[in-house]
Amino acid sequence: MLHVLKRTCNRVPLHGILFLVLAGASFAASSQVVDARHRRIAVSADTGEGGFGLRASTKELDLVRSAKTLLGVPYRFGGNSEHRGFDCSGFTRRVFEMTFGLVLPRRARDQASMQGLLPVRRRDLEPGDLVFFNTREQEYSHVGIYLGDDKFIHSPRSGAVVRIDDMNVDYWSHRFTGARRAPIQEVERNGTSASFASSVLLDGTSSEEQKLNQEYLR
Numbered sequence: 001m002l003h004v005l006k007r008t009c010n011r012v013p014l015h016g017i018l019f020l021v022l023a024g025a026s027f028a029a030s031s032q033v034v035d036a037r038h039r040r041i042a043v044s045a046d047t048g049e050g051g052f053g054l055r056a057s058t059k060e061l062d063l064v065r066s067a068k069t070l071l072g073v074p075y076r077f078g079g080n081s082e083h084r085g086f087d088c089s090g091f092t093r094r095v096f097e098m099t100f101g102l103v104l105p106r107r108a109r110d111q112a113s114m115q116g117l118l119p120v121r122r123r124d125l126e127p128g129d130l131v132f133f134n135t136r137e138q139e140y141s142h143v144g145i146y147l148g149d150d151k152f153i154h155s156p157r158s159g160a161v162v163r164i165d166d167m168n169v170d171y172w173s174h175r176f177t178g179a180r181r182a183p184i185q186e187v188e189r190n191g192t193s194a195s196f197a198s199s200v201l202l203d204g205t206s207s208e209e210q211k212l213n214q215e216y217l218r
Contacts, residue, residue: 070086071164082094130145130146133177142175144165151166152172
């Protein structure tokens with residue numbers, strides 16, 4: 001067998017052998033590129049939202065999509081609809097209500113303390129989480145919705161519109177105070193939010209806050 005191989009190699013010119021070696025290397029490299037491309041496509045399909053967190057569920061991505069349909073709606077203090085405009089908590093409240101039927105409290109600080117929402121560390125953020133900031137010398141005075149890749153969507157201030165910002169920008173990075181995650185599976189088991197929200201919103205709040213929340217639940 002060795003004699004046959006030697007005779008065969010002796011009959012093939014040197015440039016032919018080099019061509020075969022280079023062709024084999026090129027094929028291997030091409031296979032790696034195709035495999036890498038396939039992996040990227042698979043990852044993109046898993047996220048369902050162009051690269052947003054791999055662990056996000058379909059329901060959480062539904063919330064992200066709902067939030068992005070409100071891009072460009074003007075800020076309005078006390079506003080809670082796309083027709084009248086939004087303030088920060090009016091925006092998050094509207095997105096959660098129209099996506100899951102989950103009624104959040106009306107104010108940012110009450111959303112942060114809402115019973116039933118789970119605290120989340122920044123490094124564990126996933127699309128759909130509520131993110132809170134200190135913008136008025138209050139720990140939870142501003143709120144938005146995390147999109148993934150350190151981006152969040154919110155209604156920032158008077159004269160602005162619902163927009164996407166980067167949490168790594170110094171202004172937001174220094175003012176980040178925490179995040180909360182809605183128990184989406186629990187909401188789905190309980191159906192629409194009126195009964196669920198009543199049980200998780202009002203327990204432990206003051207009578208004044210209970211009255212305010214009841215008005216918004218109607």
